[in-house]
Amino acid sequence: MDISKDCLICGAALSYRETAAEHLCNYCRQAFTANISCPAGHFICDNCHSAxxxxxxxxxxxxxxxxxxxxxxxxxxxxxxxxxxxxxxxxxxxxxxxxxxxxxxxxxxxxxxxxxxxxxxxxxxxxxxxxxxxxxxxxxxxxxxxxxxxxxxxxxxxxxxxxxxxxxxxxxxxxxxxxxxxxxxxxxxxxxxxxxxxxxxxxxxxxxxxxxxxxxxxxxxxxxxxxxxxxxxx
Incomplete structure (x- = not known):
């Protein structure tokens, strides 16, 4: 597990895992598969991240x-x-x-x-x-x-x-x-x-x-x- 970045919503350390999982974007509410996770469950998709x-x-x-x-x-x-x-x-x-x-x-x-x-x-x-x-x-x-x-x-x-x-x-x-x-x-x-x-x-x-x-x-x-x-x- 490589922890190198903070969650943009809560500031907690993000975890990068070998196995991808499905996450729901906190803003557009669409589901995405990603290897990144926040311990509080936050996730921002690439579209919302760059909006x-x-x-x-x-x-x-x-x-x-x-x-x-x-x-x-x-x-x-x-x-x-x-x-x-x-x-x-x-x-x-x-x-x-x-x-x-x-x-x-x-x-x-x-x-x-x-x-x-x-x-x-x-x-x-x-x-x-x-x-x-x-x-x-x-x-x-x-x-x-x-x-x-x-x-x-x-x-x-x-x-x-x-x-x-x-x-x-x-x-x-x-x-x-x-x-x-x-x-x-x-x-x-x-x-x-x-x-x-x-x-x-x-x-x-x-x-x-x-x-x-x-x-x-x-x-x-x-x-x-x-x-x-x-x-x-x-």
Whole structure:
């Protein structure tokens, strides 16, 4: 057995064995035969390993059956393509919300078109939007999500209001914390705000994990530490 590399998901030492075995990719959920294994059972196929951040997000959300958008976001955040900070979070937020919402509604066939449109819209939300435009991209991602599930347009009435209100609720939650930005913290806050909005406005309750423990603070040089509700220091 030759151990020479770490798992990109959990960091554990990977084992290379003489006999190949079947593994399920953690992102596309397809089965592959490989001689490599992680002691925690993680496996990333070559396609997902080389995919861009947005491609990986979209692939995972298309195949995932989960209904907890927070758990889905954390799973994706462990992939090497999702950096500590970056505009990929502007797509990650609406993507996991769309996937969880349509899985919950038992309408997974709706995900492909909605995710494609969410990705297109999220690309217009530039990096640094939070500080330079006064609107965190994760919060804007909530508005993208609500506009897509309601079919809102600039000429709509009720859904136009709902989309803007959803964004406002997410931004208010994000703004409740002092800067500097943290794409992980802001994404968690945006997703939680979206879940509350879904419950209060659309009477749709997603099984969202509320007690979030940040596993990424050591990668953030500007971490608020004890001033962040997701920080444990462990």
């Amino acid at each position: 861009s951040a947005n491609e990986l997000i979209k692939t995972y959300c298309l195949t995932a059956e989960a209904t907890d958008p927070v758990a889905m976001a954390i799973h994706l955040m462990h992939s090497p393509q999702i950096k500590m900070h970056g505009p990929e979070h502007h797509f990650l937020v609406p993507a996991v919300l769309l996937a969880a919402y349509y899985n919950h509604k038992q309408k997974p066939s709706e995900k492909a078109a909605k995710l494609a449109e969410a990705e297109k819209r999220a690309r217009n939300v530039l990096g640094g939007f939070c500080g330079f435009y006064g609107a965190c991209g994760a919060g804007v991602g909530v508005g993208i999500f609500v506009s897509l599930i309601t079919g809102s347009t600039p000429l709509a009435q009720t859904t136009w209001s709902q989309s803007n209100l959803a964004t406002a609720c997410a931004l208010q939650s994000i703004a409740g914390f002092s800067g500097p930005r943290c794409c992980k913290r802001d994404s968690f806050l945006a997703i939680l705000a979206a879940a509350d909005f879904l419950h209060n406005v659309f009477n749709t309750a997603l099984p969202v994990k509320q007690a979030i423990t940040c596993e990424f603070f050591s990668q953030n040089n500007e971490c608020l530490q004890t001033r962040c509700s997701f920080y444990t220091g462990e």
